[in-house]
Amino acid sequence: DSGVTQTPKHLITATGQRVTLRCSPRSGDLSVYWYQQSLDQGLQFLIQYYNGEERAKGNILERFSAQQFPDLHSELNLSSLELGDSALYFCASSVDPDPQETQYFGPGTRLLVL
Amino acid sequence: AQSVSQHNHHVILSEAASLELGCNYSYGGTVNLFWYVQYPGQHLQLLLKYFSGDPLVKGIKGFEAEFIKSKFSFNLRKPSVQWSDTAEYFCAVNVYNQGGKLIFGQGTELSVKP
Numbered sequence: 001d002s003g004v005t006q007t008p009k010h011l012i013t014a015t016g017q018r019v020t021l022r023c024s025p026r027s028g029d030l031s032v033y034w035y036q037q038s039l040d041q042g043l044q045f046l047i048q049y050y051n052g053e054e055r056a057k058g059n060i061l062e063r064f065s066a067q068q069f070p071d072l073h074s075e076l077n078l079s080s081l082e083l084g085d086s087a088l089y090f091c092a093s094s095v096d097p098d099p100q101e102t103q104y105f106g107p108g109t110r111l112l113v114l
Numbered sequence: 115a116q117s118v119s120q121h122n123h124h125v126i127l128s129e130a131a132s133l134e135l136g137c138n139y140s141y142g143g144t145v146n147l148f149w150y151v152q153y154p155g156q157h158l159q160l161l162l163k164y165f166s167g168d169p170l171v172k173g174i175k176g177f178e179a180e181f182i183k184s185k186f187s188f189n190l191r192k193p194s195v196q197w198s199d200t201a202e203y204f205c206a207v208n209v210y211n212q213g214g215k216l217i218f219g220q221g222t223e224l225s226v227k228p
Contacts, residue, residue: 002157033214043204043218056213090158099208100146100165103216105158 003027004106006091012112018079021109025072025093031055032074033094033103034066038087049074050097081113116141118207120219127195128227135190135222137205144210147188149179150218153201161203164188175199197228 003026013019025032034046045058049068060066063081068074078085088110092103121136139145149161162173169181179190188205205219 002159004157031214033216035216035218042220043206045215045217048214056215058215092158094214097214099210099212099214100163101214102160102163103214104160105150107157 002104002106004091004093004104006089006106006109008109009107010110010112012114013081014114015081015083017081017113018077019081019111021076021078021089021091021111023074023076023091023093023106025074025091026104029093029095029104030072031094031097031101032068032072033092034060034074034076035090035092035105036087037090037108038084041087043090046076048097055097078111083113086111086113116207116209116217118205118217118219120203120205120222122222123220124223124225126225126227129197130194131226133190133192133195133199133224135203135205135224137188137190137219139186139188139205139207139217141186141207141209146208146210147179147181148206148208148216149173149177149188149190150204150206151201152204152221158204161190195224195226197226200224200226 005024031050037043046060048056066076088108092105094101147164164171206216
């Protein structure tokens, strides 16, 4: 157990819908990262937050948005869902945004868009 | 674009065999290098990381990796694998000045036969 929790574990929804994935970082960690893992694209970085502020951005679609709240949990919102958004979404956290800090990964949320 | 290549998609070994998994990255500047492992049904966890100094780094569970700057490589090794090493292994690179973004390779699935 890494100490990073993600809910829900599984999510099945339809195209065009909107979902919210939630992540609670390890106790004491201020930085949160979101990654998407799909069969064709592999593990891809989406976005990083540090203490509520966006820190780095990857190839995150405009239909996707994220935020980190004052209690440090983070949410990833996916809207106008398409079949291709089906993937495993991982959250990771680290003590601070220093890239040399270890990122601790959660168990992931498996999203299936039908 | 920066990328990470893991040449072996699936490796099958017998117990006690030696392991070497290849990883190459395409970026000429300063990088931080990581190997992560995902055991069946578990979350991604860090095996080892390299930032600077001795290019041979040791990680958990008897794994080590060697950074060869001239070859843009960071290969993972273990002298004698065990059945419990069956997992998927991911090489990842963090590029200097890009925040905490990790660029992952496609992963190598290792199956160890008892």
